[in-house]
Amino acid sequence: MPGGIEGFDRNVFINCPFDKGYEPILQAILFCLIYLGFSPRIATEANDSSTVRIDKIRTLIESSLYSIHDLSRCQAGKKGEHYRLNMPFELGFDYGCKQFFTDQRCDKKFLILEEKAYRYQAALSDIAGCDIKQHAADYQKAVRAVRNWLVSEADIVADGAAKILGAYADFQEWYYERQLAAGFSEDDIKDYPTSELLAAMKAWVALGKPI
Template sequence: MPTPFERSVFINCPFDEDYAPILQAIAFCVMLLGYDPRLAPENTDNAANRLDRIIELINGSKYGIHDLSRCKSSAAGEYSRMNMPFELGIDHGFRRAGRGPLADKVILILESTRYDYQKALSDIAGWDIQVHGGDFQKAVRRVRDWLVDKAGADPIGAARIQGKYIAFQEWHYERELSTGASDDDIKEYPTNLILAAMRQWMDAGQPV
């Protein structure tokens, strides 16, 4: 069954190994609060156009989380990463020009260091940008507070969410070891498999 528009949360963020702890914690928080995290990698059909997949996900999600913390280059000769602000622009465009449910879309913007975004995207100066400092626990707090405030999610405390996240990680790790997976295998699982495991853990009653 497709996820209803009102329960879908599009997550626009980096998908590299260093950012994975933040991404997975955010996705877990969204799921635990009763919403469905939607990410471009969830569709592994290589024949599908990536931009078309992204537009479809944005169009089908009332809520959008956009992390702009990786938009700047980190080394000489390296290009800035423009995917995140580009997808934010698409989401904002849907909200401004859309009719019906699209006009009610809600957006959260995250960054690592306060005011970094102003150096590259000054058009959104004055927006309420939330800072996580590269800390997945802070990212969970920001997303939790936003969903409680803007979506009316159950006000589960951030500390409880983080505790349940640890319980999930332990359960998932032990389960995968029992199937013959190694530590290296588990570390390299793609995002869509981790999200599937989160759903399985919740469907199983959140075992500890």
């Protein structure tokens, strides 16, 4: 474990869009990772405004053996809109970490996702030839891609994607009812912070995955 980094071999850094349209995919990926016994590491897991974002990202990258990079927002969505460069920048940052460290971080494993096949090549041709997985903005396809990647790269025995997705539906119902009982409105539940959602997912698993 490099430099005594806690949980390095189970940490998964997630580099992805944070817009409303991507939320269903992100939340499903977070659940899949926790269900399979991994620890998602994401910039929004904490809201400390005193921490410089790039420093936070560097720490998360260096402390994670696995990384998921979704490049779905590397193209402008409408006229006058700029490309979002954060995702390819963080992928490059992570690739540099893999190349320049000589401890276990040189064994880092990446899963690169995109919404549409081959679209990334227009903005990031340097990764042409890499095995990019397409999810078509479908959270179920994203879960299958993450599950299959971890089975291959982390050498784990895992439930099938259909079972994981069924459990995700059970969790969503459990979480919604728990939050309503705790006095949250529907708007409150839709606007929960990532840290709260992660804590709820871990609690659900610890409770034996109640239905």
